[in-house]
Amino acid sequence: MLxxxxxxxxxxxxxxxxxxxxxxxxxxxxxxSPSYARRLRANLANALGREDEAVRRAAIAEAGRQALELPFxxxxxxxxVVAAAVRTEGWELVEQARAxxxxxxxxxxxxxxxxxxxxxxAARIPITVLYRPPRKAALQPLMExxxxxxxxxxxxxxxxxxxxxxxxxxxxxxxxxxxxxxxGAGEGVWAPFxxxxxxxxxxxARLAAVKGVRVIYTWAERLPRGAxxxxxxxxxxxxxxxxxxxxxxxxxREVERLVxxxxxxxxxxxxxxKQPRKAREDxxxxxxxxxxxx
Numbered sequence: 063m064l065x066x067x068x069x070x071x072x073x074x075x076x077x078x079x080x081x082x083x084x085x086x087x088x089x090x091x092x093x094x095s096p097s098y099a100r101r102l103r104a105n106l107a108n109a110l111g112r113e114d115e116a117v118r119r120a121a122i123a124e125a126g127r128q129a130l131e132l133p134f135x136x137x138x139x140x141x142x143v144v145a146a147a148v149r150t151e152g153w154e155l156v157e158q159a160r161a162x163x164x165x166x167x168x169x170x171x172x173x174x175x176x177x178x179x180x181x182x183x184a185a186r187i188p189i190t191v192l193y194r195p196p197r198k199a200a201l202q203p204l205m206e207x208x209x210x211x212x213x214x215x216x217x218x219x220x221x222x223x224x225x226x227x228x229x230x231x232x233x234x235x236x237x238x239x240x241x242x243x244x245x246g247a248g249e250g251v252w253a254p255f256x257x258x259x260x261x262x263x264x265x266x267a268r269l270a271a272v273k274g275v276r277v278i279y280t281w282a283e284r285l286p287r288g289a290x291x292x293x294x295x296x297x298x299x300x301x302x303x304x305x306x307x308x309x310x311x312x313x314x315r316e317v318e319r320l321v322x323x324x325x326x327x328x329x330x331x332x333x334x335x336k337q338p339r340k341a342r343e344d345x346x347x348x349x350x351x352x353x354x355x356x
């Protein structure tokens with residue numbers, strides 16, 4: 063109830079105000095959690111191959127802006143949210159795919175304002191996005207209200223949801239998903255991400271392998287001082303081979319290329335290199351001392 067009220071109050075603020083507050087909140091989170099700060103610094107330095115103080119400071123603030131813009135994205139009228147994307151680049155890729163009768167798989171990493179991308183697409187064509195409940199249950203009704211509106215539909219992150227996504231693609235419609243969340247045990251493979259092994263979901267590669275599907279990478283750059291966003295759609299730079307593990311690695315490389323276009327707006331504080339829970343439990347069991355047999 064309290065979180066719902068806070069979100070609704072914040073949603074009344076202009077985007078510039080939310081981004082200003084978010085920048086401060088990003089620094090507060092950074093100083094309040096040493097483990098989060100270490101992870102952000104380590105992941106960013108690993109990706110760039112060097113320490114970059116300017117990018118690090120910007121990334122700290124941008125992470126807070128990403129969190130504080132959610133009330134605007136989820137609770138303001140859809141037309142107002144879409145209008146915040148003041149420029150769109152690459153929509154001709156969508157028009158070409160639709161003209162050829164292709165299903166479209168939109169792949170969007172945790173870069174910039176990833177929440178606005180599906181709404182920008184849904185303002186023009188129907189899209190179904192993979193839905194994973196938030197960790198905080200109080201956020202679920204807010205997120206559902208913000209995502210499932212207009213021509214934006216959601217599919218749960220389970221077997222039934224995956225079937226719905228495949229059916230949608232086979233019907234020559236659009237599907238959207240985030241490829242860089244750590245999947246559960248049995249749902250991923252180890253693949254390089256900025257030179258380190260990362261447990262990576264296979265679903266994006268499996269959906270891309272559906273016959274007649276066109277892959278388009280999307281992200282929305284957050285402009286300074288609450289000026290809005292630039293919504294970008296980009297074609298793959300590498301073809302997919304149809305071999306699952308190779309395609310997972312290729313998608314990771316494509317995500318790396320997107321991230322390096324605007325590294326300060328990627329969520330470096332996310333624990334991208336963690337093991338899935340069951341794998342951690344199995345490793346702990348294997349390492350545990352055994353009682354001698356009688």
